Amino acid sequence: MDSTEAAVRLLEAAEDLFYAHGVQAVGMDAVRDRSGVSLKRLYQCFPAKNDLVEAYLLRRDERWRGSLRDFVHARGDDPLAVFAWLKNWFAEPGFRGCAFINSFGEFGEPAPGIAVAIRRHKDEVRAYLRGLVPGRGLADQLFALVEGATVLAAITGDPGEADTAREAAKVLLAAQG
Amino acid sequence: MDSTEAAVRLLEAAEDLFYAHGVQAVGMDAVRDRSGVSLKRLYQCFPAKNDLVEAYLLRRDERWRGSLRDFVHARGDDPLAVFAWLKNWFAEPGFRGCAFINSFGEFGEPAPGIAVAIRRHKDEVRAYLRGLVPGRGLADQLFALVEGATVLAAITGDPGEADTAREAAKVLLAAQG
DNA sequence: TAGAGTAGAGAACGATCATTCTCAGCGCCA
DNA sequence: TGGCGCTGAGAATGATCGTTCTCTACTCTA
Numbered sequence: 001m002d003s004t005e006a007a008v009r010l011l012e013a014a015e016d017l018f019y020a021h022g023v024q025a026v027g028m029d030a031v032r033d034r035s036g037v038s039l040k041r042l043y044q045c046f047p048a049k050n051d052l053v054e055a056y057l058l059r060r061d062e063r064w065r066g067s068l069r070d071f072v073h074a075r076g077d078d079p080l081a082v083f084a085w086l087k088n089w090f091a092e093p094g095f096r097g098c099a100f101i102n103s104f105g106e107f108g109e110p111a112p113g114i115a116v117a118i119r120r121h122k123d124e125v126r127a128y129l130r131g132l133v134p135g136r137g138l139a140d141q142l143f144a145l146v147e148g149a150t151v152l153a154a155i156t157g158d159p160g161e162a163d164t165a166r167e168a169a170k171v172l173l174a175a176q177g
Numbered sequence: 178m179d180s181t182e183a184a185v186r187l188l189e190a191a192e193d194l195f196y197a198h199g200v201q202a203v204g205m206d207a208v209r210d211r212s213g214v215s216l217k218r219l220y221q222c223f224p225a226k227n228d229l230v231e232a233y234l235l236r237r238d239e240r241w242r243g244s245l246r247d248f249v250h251a252r253g254d255d256p257l258a259v260f261a262w263l264k265n266w267f268a269e270p271g272f273r274g275c276a277f278i279n280s281f282g283e284f285g286e287p288a289p290g291i292a293v294a295i296r297r298h299k300d301e302v303r304a305y306l307r308g309l310v311p312g313r314g315l316a317d318q319l320f321a322l323v324e325g326a327t328v329l330a331a332i333t334g335d336p337g338e339a340d341t342a343r344e345a346a347k348v349l350l351a352a353q354g
Numbered sequence: 355t356a357g358a359g360t361a362g363a364g365a366a367c368g369a370t371c372a373t374t375c376t377c378a379g380c381g382c383c384a
Numbered sequence: 385t386g387g388c389g390c391t392g393a394g395a396a397t398g399a400t401c402g403t404t405c406t407c408t409a410c411t412c413t414a
Contacts, residue, residue, distance in 0.1 A: 021285035022282070022283065022285035024201055024283070025284075100332075101282060101332070102281070102282030104274070104279070104282065104331065104332055105199070105278060105279030105280065105283050106282050106283045108198035108199035108202045108273075109202075118332060119333065122329065122333065137341065137344060140338075141322075141341055141342070141345035143329070144321075144325030144326050144329060144341060144342050145325055145345070147324070147329055148322055148324035149321050149325075151278055151328055152299065152321060152324055155281055155295060155296060155299050156296065156299065161317075161321065164317045164318055164321060165318070165321050167314060167318065168318035168321065168322070168345070168349055172345055172348055172349070175351075175352065
């Protein structure tokens with residue numbers, strides 16, 4: 001197993017564990033056990049846990065936005081498709097809210113790299129929505145609905161929060177359109 | 178100092194510290210130092226840290242909802258006043274988002290009492306909004322906006338997220354009214 | 355005033371965990 | 385073949401922290 005494959009395995013294990021249990025609740029030993037990569041090599045790839053956390057967030061950001069983008073694009077870039085995608089996500093087994101919001105809650109004073117990763121993710125999602133609808137104001141309103149639905153779905157466990165947000169989005173789009 | 182006063186001091190210290198730094202980042206020693214209550218008495222009042230966390234959340238829930246309710250009530254129970262209150266909150270020094278959302282992110286598998294406190298807070302806020310506007314659907318839509326604005330204001334540090342949500346709420350209210 | 359009970363200060367204990375170290379094995383090149 | 389360097393396994397280290405324990409001082413009561 002070369003260093004590249006080790007890094008991939010580590011990131012996959014880290015994403016599974018960190019997302020499911022929270023970053024602080026997962027020890028490096030657990031990452032080693034799940035990935036099958038020795039501690040020594042783990043620390044060669046990621047000199048400290050924070051580096052692994054940062055890489056986990058960056059990777060998740062790309063996968064998450066990529067999945068949303070592809071889904072919505074396949075539906076003609078209809079803004080309402082965003083909420084259909086959300087509902088699918090909320091209904092996935094193991095759904096536990098937004099990894100970035102959760103990490104924000106977890107770290108009162110996050111390491112600089114982690115704080116940047118969190119903010120950047122939100123900035124990129126906002127930018128994506130701004131490209132999807134005319135008007136910054138409208139995009140920002142939809143963004144608030146997306147974030148609110150995600151938080152509520154995580155806490156209540158009800159994927160139907162996506163439908164509520166979708167109805168609101170429909171009204172906002174009609175008013176603006 | 179009797180036991181009642183000790184409990185109050187402990188709860189005040191716990192709220193300051195837990196909200197500012199996160200629950201896990203704050204040790205019992207820090208609570209003792211800030212409250213001036215000895216460890217022995219701390220453990221008499223709250224047999225375990227989880228009990229203190231639970232009490233902190235319950236207390237914060239009541240204060241938070243009380244403050245919102247009073248503010249909105251003083252403005253004729255205008256639903257839009259909710260967003261004015263939010264903006265004030267977001268602009269407070271030390272604002273760091275919703276304590277319940279943060280706690281949810283912090284604990285992958287929260288102790289039962291803590292999970293209940295988080296869910297109950299959201300249920301009560303939802304019920305409050307349902308009393309403020311006609312139609313469950315509309316109230317739930319506003320709720321999503323409230324939560325989304327709170328999360329985004331915390332991460333971006335921009336109290337203006339409240340204005341964005343307010344504009345959306347205005348459109349939704351007009352459409353329904 | 356003697357003694358019982360309680361309080362506070364802070365040390366001690368035990369667990370967890372990030373990080374580093376040890377050691378035995380194995381490939382690789384002279 | 386022989387030693388050099390790298391590897392994985394897992395023990396060791398050092399720090400943090402929830403919780404409990406010790407000890408001394410003080411406050412009541414008889």
